[in-house]
Each structure stands twice: as structure tokens, then as C-alpha cells.
Amino acid sequence: MSGRLSEFTRAEVAFASLKTDPAVGVERTFFKLSKLLAQTDRHVQNISRDKGKWRDLRLRLLTYRAHLYESSGKGDLALRDVLKAITGLSNDVPNSTKQSLSIVHGRCMMLLGMHNDALDIFMKVWNTCSESADTDVTGVISGNIATVIFNLKHYTTSLEWFRKTADIYQQIDNKEKQAQAVRGVGMCLSKLGKYNEALQQYSNALKLLDDCTHNSVEIRIQIVESIGVDYLNLADTTHKQSYYKNAHQRFSLCLQLAKQHRLTVQMTIALRNLGLVLCETTYKQHDVTQAMKHLKRSLTGARKAGLKLLEAQVHRDLSIIQELTGDLKGALQSLRRWHELDRELFNARADQQVVNLQIQLAVEQSEARRQQAETQIAELQLALKEEHKKAVAMSMAVAQQTAVIQSARFELQSLAGRSTEREVSEKLRQVSARLKRVTETEDHWLELEAKLAHVQGNQLPSLISKHPGLTPTERRVCVLIHHEMSTKDMASLLGVEPRSIEKYRQRIRKKLQLTNEVSLSVYLASL
Secondary structure: OHHHHHHHHHHHHHHHHHHHOOOOOHHHHHHHHHHHHHHHHHHHHHOOOOHHHHHHHHHHHHHHHHHHHHHOOOHHHHHHHHHHHHHOOOOOOOHHHHHHHHHHHHHHHHHOOOHHHHHHHHHHHHHHHHHHOOHHHHHHHHHHHHHHHHHOOOHHHHHHHHHHHHHHHHHOOOHHHHHHHHHHHHHHHHHOOOHHHHHHHHHHHHHHHHOOOOOOHHHHHHHHHHHHHHHHHHHHHHOOHHHHHHHHHHHHHHHHHHHHOOOHHHHHHHHHHHHHHHOOOOOOOOOHHHHHHHHHHHHHHHHHHOOHHHHHHHHHHHHHHHHHOOOHHHHHHHHHHHHHHHHHHHHHHHHHHHHHHHHHHHHOOOHHHHHHHHHHHHHHHHHHHHHHHHHHHHHHHHHHHHHHHHHHHHHHHHHHHOOOHHHHHHHHHHHHHHHHHHHOOOHHHHHHHHHHHHHHOOHHHHHHHHOOOOOHHHHHHHHHHHOOOOHHHHHHHHOOOHHHHHHHHHHHHHHHOOOOOOOHHHHHHHO
């Protein structure tokens, strides 16, 4: 037994050192946490005595790792650790541990854009921590409630919560946290159009931060960034050059601080903000070339850090600037990537909604609520399939139509310099051939078939294996019939006349050897 206790003590010490030693890098911390979790899992499964201690350590490890994942912007991984931790909760777990886990859970939901779910979680913890009069936890929850309400765009209510949070931290003399809350007050005032009042709040926040013995560089960058944003807001409304200059200076300071302290995320955001300032045409010192450089560097940083939302935003910014400068090909590429990332983010949020419902299942104790959550999961999964199907069809239509239009536009623009009828005729023939190749390309259809197979299971492979004689176009028509698209929509997607769809239907029925009594759509659904 002493050996086991000794091993447990060593595990406790190792965990404590990870939390207190700043020299341990993030990746190294995750690696050591994974090893400690594997150790606790082994003991929880195999040891009868002291199992409670190992289970408690496992819960604290999962909660801490979930917190680190959430702080690193990896909400999906954090949410899965929360699920594991909540599933292993026992009645003797301290309320403080449950509160910490709920806070991480709520922040994960907020990070993934599920703000209403996050608000429900935070309000439940707020009610319990208010009763226990734990001021420190009360401040954390109050700040999170203020933030999630801000994200829901209820700025007046959010303003009240940020002020309440600032008062809480003033009572316990935590100036760093108070500075964050005061910045939140400024952000709400900014959204309400009170930019000068917001700037005064940011100034107060910086003064509070200056009074701290060890103030956070990340918080300072956030406050300075907010100052830059509101100077840019004032510049947009007044067109005063001094406001543009002040915004430029603040974003440059953010970049300088981020570089100095090797803060990749903050550096990426600062580069994007600098790019947006420099592409403002009313700014006398605007420089589109330099703006593009900043945005492309920001794009690289977002990609390396795995910040897909920021990457999508930068692609959108680039597409606008590229279109204004006449780089239509580059604008099209940026626009396509923006749509791809937006679709990936939608799918990720959908997956995490299912995980969140699974967490709710683990928390609920009554069978009636458990059954209700299971029904919601089933309904959500069904709804996701329908939304996914619509998203795929819409994406295909946008991709094909945009490519065709842009291709034609580029080619037809070149006709302006032609002088002979023969040259114009030859160029028009080439454009026609290119449009035909674009509409007949296989790449988008391969992606579409893969997506639809994912949504509906094995029907598509069954169709191919049972009826190999179908042409690629006939197979596509079958896919669209199976997904209940109208003849008009199918014709639009395939780039043909509606009567051509009816001819395809007749050929397909003949190849499938279907009698008049058998519906084609019913037969495809039965595969």
C-alpha cells in the first residue's frame, strides 16, 4: 500500500509542478498531462482501495487540461474533456470542483459560438456561487456572463454586468481583473456608439493595470487594441486624419508587444488590424500594398495557430481588397476559401452541439430529462443531415456559377482589344469550350457525392454497385432525385434545361428496369 501511496504522492507533485512552473511549454504540459491521465485511468480501473483519491486527481487533471485547451482556442478538445470529467463525477466531489468544471464548460460553449447554452450554464453557477458568497468565483462568473451577453449583442445588459464585475474585483483589490472588466464597460459603450466615453474607460483600465505589480501583457494588448478600434470607429464617422493615425499607432504598439513576448495569436490579430487601417482610402497614408502584406502575414499566422474563424475573416478581407485592385482571380480564390472555412466551422459547431447534449445527458439525473435529451440529440442529428445536404447543394451551385461567370468575364474582357471578326469568333469559341469544361468538371461532383454519402449512409455506393451501367450524369441525377430536389433545381445545378432532366429520368428508369407502377424516387430510397 505504501508503494501505491508513494506513487499517488509523486503524481500529485508532478501535477502541482505543471501548474506552477512557467518554464514548461504548452506542448510539454499537454504531453505530461496525458501521461498523468493514463496513470490515473489505470489505477481507477485496477485498484479497490484509494480509488477515490485517484478518481479525484483524474477529475482535477481533466478540468485543468480542459481549461488549457479552452485558453488555447481548442474548444472542441476542451469540451470532450469536460464530458469525460462530468461523466466521472460522484456525489462527494467538492462544489468548488463542480463550479470550476462548469465554468470551463460554459467558456467552451461560448468559444464555439453556442452563447445561449453558455449563458444557461453560467447563470446556474451564478445562483450557486451567490448563495455561497465566494467573491472570487462570483467575479469570474459575473465576467463570463457579461461577455456572453455581449456576444449575444445585448449591450446595455452586458454593460450592467461588466460594471458589476468591476465592483466585485474592486472589493477584493484585484486590479488586473478589474482592468479587464473596465475594458468590457468600454467595449459596451463603443457598441452603443459612445466612442469617447469608451476611450475614457480604456484609459482607466490602463491606469489600473499600471498599478499592478505583475500585470498581464495579454490584457494590456487587448486594451490597446480596443483603443485602436474605437479610434478607427471615430475616423470612419469623422474622417479626421488624427484618428486614423492614432488607430495606426495603437495597432503598431499591439504588434510590437506581441512580437516582444512571442504571442502568436495577438500578433496575428494586430497584423490584420494594421492591414484594415492601411487599406482605408480616406486615410492619407493608406498603402494597399503594405495592407496586403500585413493581411497575408496575418493569414499565415492564423493558419499556423489553427484559428479558422480568424483565417476566414482575413480571407474575406483579402477578397474585398483584391476585387478593388482588379485582382479578380485572387479575389475569387480568397472568396472560395472563405466559403470553405465557413462550411468547416458550421460543421464543427454542429458536431459540438451533439457533444454538448451528451454532456447534458451526463449531468441530468432523472430518467425523464435523460430521455428528452436523447430525443433532442436524435432530432438534432436529423436536422444536421438536412442542413448539411442544403449546404452542399448551395456550395456546389455557388462554386460552379461563380467559376463560370468569372471565367467568362476574364475571357470576354480580352476581346476589347481584338480588331478582326475572325479573332473575335475564335475567342468566343474558346470561351464556349472553357465554359463547357467547367460545367462538366468531375472534381466538384466527387466532393458532392462524398458529402451526400456521408449524410445518407450507404445508398450511393449501393446504387453504383447494383447499376454500374449508369453514366456519371445519370448517377448525378439519381443522387439529386434521392435528395428530393425539384426538376428546376436539378436543371440549374447541372446546367441543363428542365426537359433534359425528364429525358434522363426516362433513360434511368429503362436502365434500372422499373415498371410504371414503381416510383423512381421510392426505388432509390430503398437502396
